[in-house]
Structure formats: C-alpha cells, structure tokens
Amino acid sequence: MEPSRILVVGGGFAGVECARRLERKLAATEAExxxxxxxxxxxxxPLLPHVASGVVTPQSVAVSLRRILRRTTIVPGGAIGVDTRAKVCVVRKINDEIVDVRYDQIVLAPGSVTRTFDIPGLDEYAYGMKTLAEAAYVRDHVIExxxxxxAGNDEAERACRLQFVVVGGGYAGTETAACLQRLTTAATRRYPRLDPRLVKWHVVDIAPKLMPELGDRLGRKALEVLRDRGIEVSLGVSVAEVGADSVKLTDGRVLPSHTxxxxxxxxxxxxxxxLGAETVKGRLAVTPYMSVPGADGVFALGDAAAVPDLAVGGGAVCPPTAQHAQRQGKAVAENIIASLRGTPMxxxxxxxxxxxVDLGGADAVSKPLGVEMSGLPAQAVARGYHLMALRTNVAKIRVxxxxxxxxxxxxxxxRTGFQARRPARLRDFEFTDSYLTQEQVREHTASPAAGR
Known part of the structure; x- marks a missing residue:
C-alpha cells in the first residue's frame, strides 16, 4: 500500500505537536x-509582550520547525483554501506561487487572527501584537x-508621543501594557530631557472587569498592580475613532497619542x-474526536475549532489557549493513527x-489548578510554566x-529601524486579504490546470 498523505496546516502549538507525534508513531512506509x-x-x-519590551530576544521565542521536525516536509506558505470534496488544499507559497496539495487526511490548525471592528481609523493607525514581526515593530515604535x-521642543507634541493606549483587558493587553510600561519607565532614566511624569499608559476595555477568567480577587489584584504603576485602566469603554495623533473613546474622551x-x-x-462547513462563533464545529462532520479525513483543532470541552461539559468548548492546543495536537495525531490502523479513536x-499572567518584574498573578497566587510565587509559577511549554532545550536556555x-x-x-520609513498596520502582518472565497476554491480545483 502507498503511504497515506497527511497534511498539517499551521505551524503553531497544535500543528507542530500533531506532526511531532505522527513522526514518532508512524513509519515512513505508513505516511508522508x-x-x-x-x-x-x-x-x-505568550512571550510576545516580553519580546516587545526587550526582556527576551525574538529568536528565543521562535523555535525552528526544522529543529523540531525531522522527516516532515515543510512547505513555506499559507493555506488560502480547502476543497474537502476534492481533498485539495490550495497553498500560496512565500514566492506567491499557488500550488495544490492533495491529501488523504488533513489537520487544520491555522490558528487565529486579530479580531477587528468597523472603527474609523483602526485599520490605518492601530498596531497589533499577534505575530513576532508585530512585537518587534511595536518595540521599535515605542522607543522611536x-x-x-x-528631540522635539513642542511640549504638546512631546506629551502626545509619550501617551500610549492599549485596547484589550485580556491576557495579551494586560501583559503588553504592563511590560511596555516597565520599558518606558526604565528608559526615561536614559533620556534626561524627558519628564517621567509625561509618560502615560492607558488600558481600555469594553468589559466591566479586567481578565474575568482569573476570578474577582486576582482580577482586582492585577488591576491594583497596573494602577499602582500609574497605568490608567478604563473599563466599560471602547474606542470610537482612531487618528494619526489621537484616540477617541466612546465616553467622549480624546487621548492625544501616536500609539x-x-x-x-x-x-x-x-x-x-x-470549507463551507458548520461553525460555532466563527470556529469550525467538530466532534469530540476533532473530526469535521461530513468531511472525510478532515480534522480541526486549536483556535480555529470549537472543540467540545468534555471536562467541563454543558456544551462548553475549549478555550483557545496553548495548553489545549498542544494536547489537542497529540490527540488528533493519535486519532489519525487509529483511523489508519483500524482501531477506535x-x-x-x-x-x-x-x-x-506575567506582569513583569516581580509582579504576576497565577491560578494553577485553581490555586490563586500573586507576587513572586505567582511569577515563579508563570515563568516555570513558560519554560516547560517551550519545545526545545535550546529555547528554554535562551529564554x-x-x-x-x-x-x-x-x-x-x-531600536532596529524596522520599517522605519513605511508605517505598517494590522493587515500588513497577518495577510488576511489573501484567502479565497469558497466559490473561488471550487473554481480553482475544478479547473484543468489544478493539481499540475
């Protein structure tokens, strides 16, 4: 028998763990x-805020796929469409060549993108924190x-450049604001012309609480840490409009800011x-085995899939966290192996x-196995968890x-001067305009040239 063609889409936690397990458990004669x-x-x-604040270097949190995967063929590009009937994945390679990759089983772990809203100026003036390049860019921008x-003499312009706004009171936003605030506070000691009192950070979130997943006590503790550092936290408020040098909030306030x-x-x-498959709040609906109903040989996991959370029950789905993605990757690999060998999934x-939640320095809040912690013990748990989650010993040592x-x-x-003369926005980093529509995928795979 010819080896089964297994295609994994996505090089994040879920995709890499799946490919690693498949390499270990399947012989080369069983699967490509x-x-x-x-x-x-x-x-x-999780360590992107540390990259943005310069605590760790970019290469420390970017683990080489070729170091992790030894016999997996790595295609440098992005999947822009999947035809589940033809069993074809359309891939745009990094040189813009479009190729069709045929599969027998496909694992969809493409992850997530930054969620945006129809807010005037948002796409043009906002910066994201979803990719490694964005974290490096944000660091350069803040230091700039x-x-x-x-260097300037205009007091109003100076105050505008020293105000920074972070929208989002979840883990990413809270950690980003906390880590970058420490960066700017320390930096002012090296800038004798800057008044440290002019450096202001704002966290804005429409939710009534900061990080509600942590519970009331730890959420309040995190809020206290931010406010003790001088970070202004505005809850129940969102952004109404973004300009080149201002951010207007829904409560009518206008914050002068370039960031x-x-x-x-x-x-x-x-x-x-x-795919044209059923979704749950934008994520692919899957069975507890992480297979996509009605699509032969298709599995989905991680941020892109609504995986039932059987440990919680009641129709809950697993949150899009690294720990779930890693374990789902291993579980999908085992189910693919079971399907190939005729054993139960x-x-x-x-x-x-x-x-x-690492707030930088000695500040952190953690809830391991339901135990609420803060301060240095929480920081030890947070950093210990990060080191454990990194995939290679080289990465652990570097971090x-x-x-x-x-x-x-x-x-x-x-600052490196990264794209210094060409401001980069959200769409420049995540390529969200590269995907085909469902109809375009069908037309492409049906064309005579498809598959050549």
Whole structure:
C-alpha cells in the first residue's frame, strides 16, 4: 500500500505537536507528512509582550520547525483554501506561487487572527501584537516615540508621543501594557530631557472587569498592580475613532497619542470560511474526536475549532489557549493513527491546568489548578510554566538566559529601524486579504490546470 498523505496546516502549538507525534508513531512506509506554514518557526505567543519590551530576544521565542521536525516536509506558505470534496488544499507559497496539495487526511490548525471592528481609523493607525514581526515593530515604535519626544521642543507634541493606549483587558493587553510600561519607565532614566511624569499608559476595555477568567480577587489584584504603576485602566469603554495623533473613546474622551496597540481578542483564521462547513462563533464545529462532520479525513483543532470541552461539559468548548492546543495536537495525531490502523479513536478530554499572567518584574498573578497566587510565587509559577511549554532545550536556555541578563543588566533601548520609513498596520502582518472565497476554491480545483 502507498503511504497515506497527511497534511498539517499551521505551524503553531497544535500543528507542530500533531506532526511531532505522527513522526514518532508512524513509519515512513505508513505516511508522508507535510506541514504548511508561512514561517519556518513555531512561535511561542505568550512571550510576545516580553519580546516587545526587550526582556527576551525574538529568536528565543521562535523555535525552528526544522529543529523540531525531522522527516516532515515543510512547505513555506499559507493555506488560502480547502476543497474537502476534492481533498485539495490550495497553498500560496512565500514566492506567491499557488500550488495544490492533495491529501488523504488533513489537520487544520491555522490558528487565529486579530479580531477587528468597523472603527474609523483602526485599520490605518492601530498596531497589533499577534505575530513576532508585530512585537518587534511595536518595540521599535515605542522607543522611536521616546527618541522623537526627547528631540522635539513642542511640549504638546512631546506629551502626545509619550501617551500610549492599549485596547484589550485580556491576557495579551494586560501583559503588553504592563511590560511596555516597565520599558518606558526604565528608559526615561536614559533620556534626561524627558519628564517621567509625561509618560502615560492607558488600558481600555469594553468589559466591566479586567481578565474575568482569573476570578474577582486576582482580577482586582492585577488591576491594583497596573494602577499602582500609574497605568490608567478604563473599563466599560471602547474606542470610537482612531487618528494619526489621537484616540477617541466612546465616553467622549480624546487621548492625544501616536500609539494604539490593539489586542481586543482574536477570530478564527479566514481559512475556516473556505470549507463551507458548520461553525460555532466563527470556529469550525467538530466532534469530540476533532473530526469535521461530513468531511472525510478532515480534522480541526486549536483556535480555529470549537472543540467540545468534555471536562467541563454543558456544551462548553475549549478555550483557545496553548495548553489545549498542544494536547489537542497529540490527540488528533493519535486519532489519525487509529483511523489508519483500524482501531477506535478517542475523544479529547483535558482538565484545564490554570492560568498565568506575567506582569513583569516581580509582579504576576497565577491560578494553577485553581490555586490563586500573586507576587513572586505567582511569577515563579508563570515563568516555570513558560519554560516547560517551550519545545526545545535550546529555547528554554535562551529564554532563561534572557530573563536573567535583563534582570541584571537591564535594557539598552536600541531600536532596529524596522520599517522605519513605511508605517505598517494590522493587515500588513497577518495577510488576511489573501484567502479565497469558497466559490473561488471550487473554481480553482475544478479547473484543468489544478493539481499540475
């Protein structure tokens, strides 16, 4: 028998864990494994605020796929459409060549993209924190504002450049604001012309509470930490309009600022819309085995799938977190192996291990296995969890070394000049306009040239 063609879409937690398990459990004669990813690394997303604040270097949180995967064929590109009837995945390679990759089983783990709304100026002026390039860009931008403020003589312009707005009171927004506030506070000591009192950070969220998933006590503790550092937190408020040098809020306030960092949630990858399958709040509806109903050989997991949370029950779905994605990847691999060998598949079940929020320095709040912690003990748990979750020993050593060096020596506040003359926005990093419609996918795979 010819080996089964297994295609994994996505190089994140879910996709990489699935490919790793398939490599270990299947012989080369049983399966040919291909992974499609626009980048040659697995990004450890939870540490992006540390990249933006310079606590760790970008390469420390980007683990090479070729170091992790030894016999998987890696296709550098992005899946832009899937025809489940023809069993074809349409891929746009990084050189813009469009190819058709045929499969027998496909694992859809394309992750998520930044969720945006129809807010005037948002697409044009906001910065995201979803990709490695965005984190590096945000760091450059923030340091550039300090440089420009120090070099200028207009007091109003200086104050405008030293105000920073973060939209989103979840983990990403809270950690981003907390880590970058520490960066700018430390930086002002190296800028004698800057008044530290002019540096202001704002966190804005439409929700009535900060990080409600943590519970009331830890949510209040995180809020206290932010406010004790001088970060203004506005809850129950959203953004009405964004300009080049101002952010207007729904309560009528206008904040003079050249910096809006948008972290107000995520949405499933647009690839989901090309399948024509049932969705739950934008995520692919799947069975407890993570198979897509009515689509032969199709599995979906991670941020792009509404995986039933059997440990919680009551129709709940698993939250889009790294711990679930990693375990779902392994579970899908086992189910694919079971389907190839004619043994029963197993439903996915995992009890959530808890949450960790690193607020920088000695500040953190954590809830491992339901135990509420704050301060240094919580920070130890948070960083221990991150080190455990990194996939290679090289990555663990790099991140641990970065943390130690930053704690001892601090930051040099160097900006690389990344896209300094060409402002980059949300769409420039996530390529959300690259996907085909469902009809375009069908037309493409039906054409005589398809598959050549």
């Amino acid at each position: 494994i291909t992974l499609v990813s626009p980048f040659g690394y697995q990004l450890y997303l 504002q300090l440089d420009l403020a120090a 809006l960092i948008w972290t107000a949630g995520v949405a499933a990858s647009p690839l989901v819309g090309t 197993q439903p996915y079940r995992h009890r959530d291990l808890g949450l960790v 641990g070394t970065n943390w130690t060096l930053n704690a001892i020596a601090g930051d040099d506040f160097v």
